[in-house]
Amino acid sequence: MSINAKKVLFRDVSILDSTGAEPYRGDVLVDHDRITSVGTTAPGAAEGARVIEGRGRTLMSGLCDAHTHLTWNNSADMDGLGALPVEEHLLFTVDSAKTFLDSGYTMGFGAASAKMRLDVVVRDAIEAGRIPGPRYRANGPEIAVTGGALVKGITLFADGPEGMRKAVRELIDLGVDQIKLSMTGEEITGTQRAEDTYFSDEEVAACVAEAHRRGKMVCAHARSAESVKMCVRHGVDVVYHASFTDPEGMDMLEQAKDWVFVAPAVNWLIATLYEAADFGYPQEAAEAAGYKRELEIATEAMIEMHKRGIKVLPGGDYGFAWTPHGTYARDLQHFVERFGFSPMEAIVSATALGGEIMQRPDELGKVQPGYLADLLLVDGDPLADITVLQDHDKLHYIMKDGKFHKETPEAS
Numbered sequence: 001m002s003i004n005a006k007k008v009l010f011r012d013v014s015i016l017d018s019t020g021a022e023p024y025r026g027d028v029l030v031d032h033d034r035i036t037s038v039g040t041t042a043p044g045a046a047e048g049a050r051v052i053e054g055r056g057r058t059l060m061s062g063l064c065d066a067h068t069h070l071t072w073n074n075s076a077d078m079d080g081l082g083a084l085p086v087e088e089h090l091l092f093t094v095d096s097a098k099t100f101l102d103s104g105y106t107m108g109f110g111a112a113s114a115k116m117r118l119d120v121v122v123r124d125a126i127e128a129g130r131i132p133g134p135r136y137r138a139n140g141p142e143i144a145v146t147g148g149a150l151v152k153g154i155t156l157f158a159d160g161p162e163g164m165r166k167a168v169r170e171l172i173d174l175g176v177d178q179i180k181l182s183m184t185g186e187e188i189t190g191t192q193r194a195e196d197t198y199f200s201d202e203e204v205a206a207c208v209a210e211a212h213r214r215g216k217m218v219c220a221h222a223r224s225a226e227s228v229k230m231c232v233r234h235g236v237d238v239v240y241h242a243s244f245t246d247p248e249g250m251d252m253l254e255q256a257k258d259w260v261f262v263a264p265a266v267n268w269l270i271a272t273l274y275e276a277a278d279f280g281y282p283q284e285a286a287e288a289a290g291y292k293r294e295l296e297i298a299t300e301a302m303i304e305m306h307k308r309g310i311k312v313l314p315g316g317d318y319g320f321a322w323t324p325h326g327t328y329a330r331d332l333q334h335f336v337e338r339f340g341f342s343p344m345e346a347i348v349s350a351t352a353l354g355g356e357i358m359q360r361p362d363e364l365g366k367v368q369p370g371y372l373a374d375l376l377l378v379d380g381d382p383l384a385d386i387t388v389l390q391d392h393d394k395l396h397y398i399m400k401d402g403k404f405h406k407e408t409p410e411a412s
Helices: 077-081 086-102 116-126 160-174 201-213 225-233 247-255 265-275 282-288 292-306 329-340 343-350 354-359 386-391
Strands: 004-016 024-031 035-038 049-053 058-060 063-068 105-110 134-135 143-145 155-156 177-183 182-184 193-197 217-222 238-241 259-263 375-378 395-400 405-408
Touching: 063 201, 063 259, 063 354, 086 116, 086 395, 105 395, 116 134, 143 160, 155 160, 155 225, 160 177, 160 201, 177 182, 177 201, 177 343, 177 375, 182 217, 193 225, 201 217, 201 225, 217 225, 225 238, 247 292, 259 354, 265 282, 265 292, 265 329, 292 329, 329 343, 329 386, 343 354, 343 386
Parallel strands: 004 049, 004 058, 063 105, 105 134, 143 155, 143 177, 177 217, 217 238, 238 259
Antiparallel strands: 004 024, 024 035, 058 375, 182 193, 375 395, 395 405
16 A cells, blocks of 8 residues: 555554543544544545554644744843844754754744844744744844833834834834833843833833734733733733732733733743853842742742633743753743643643634644644653653654654664
């Protein structure tokens, strides 16, 4: 019998479908770029298909990072991102796109680009099949007001409602999928406090109105209590960090839970506090700057958000020296160990909710008939040990669009 290269049958796998249902043994058939059957396959449907023997290994959706920085270059020198020549920067960005896919991440939601067109160019190259990478929603440089930049060399400055509209229009003209606002400080800068809020209500409203008018989403670096409330008040789609959310802001997020997403980027807090010493930022300095306090407050906030059914997604701020590319699945472990998520809930947040934040909930993030075939065959049970997703050697097969990005030779 000849093999139909467009059909793949995963036989006898443990199907983790991201609906919240417990995994079950069965077969999954892929035809071209879509999943056509899950559980059982109609007689003759799999004729000629290439067969992957699952032997009970876990078949699940590819993962989503909700706060992706393809252009961050694993450096401790934040200012160096702006100074890095664009040619070298492009090569690193191409490498990091591949690293996401190597790590089982088939979806990435861009949270800012270090240069104007890098995200857009790499997204287009991925979509054209020229380079490997996740499905990607591209961003541009984050927008900040005068005096409110975290890293000046990678920031687009704007002031007042009209200035904000102009900046948004410039970025949309580049071809971005969403807009990033840098609304609050960050303690590692030494001068910009996390609880400072730099944008006015009028500026946020102008950005969101202009972006939404053109069909673009808006995300925001928003650590302070006031910035979170401003985000919800004016319709910011994705709130990053949200560490210091107060009771009023928590109520507002709950009321908006049908449409708003929160991505805390918790690994940044943990790694900056405990794992940055070798790169010149010892724990004592991090504690003095307030990172221990912020981690404690943010942990309580995320536990509360989870209890209230607010959409909290893993991923964020990977690509610094102490949060290197390729370690993205650490966030899932933090969700389980710190935020009280069950392993199933963490996986659903990184898959089904990933499909939602990517604006394709009916075809991304689940192992269901009709969904795009972005799949992982995992040697292990993520529900028993969520850390298995951090071990790239355990990701035996990685499929995107019905094509294998990674295949592990089967033992004879």
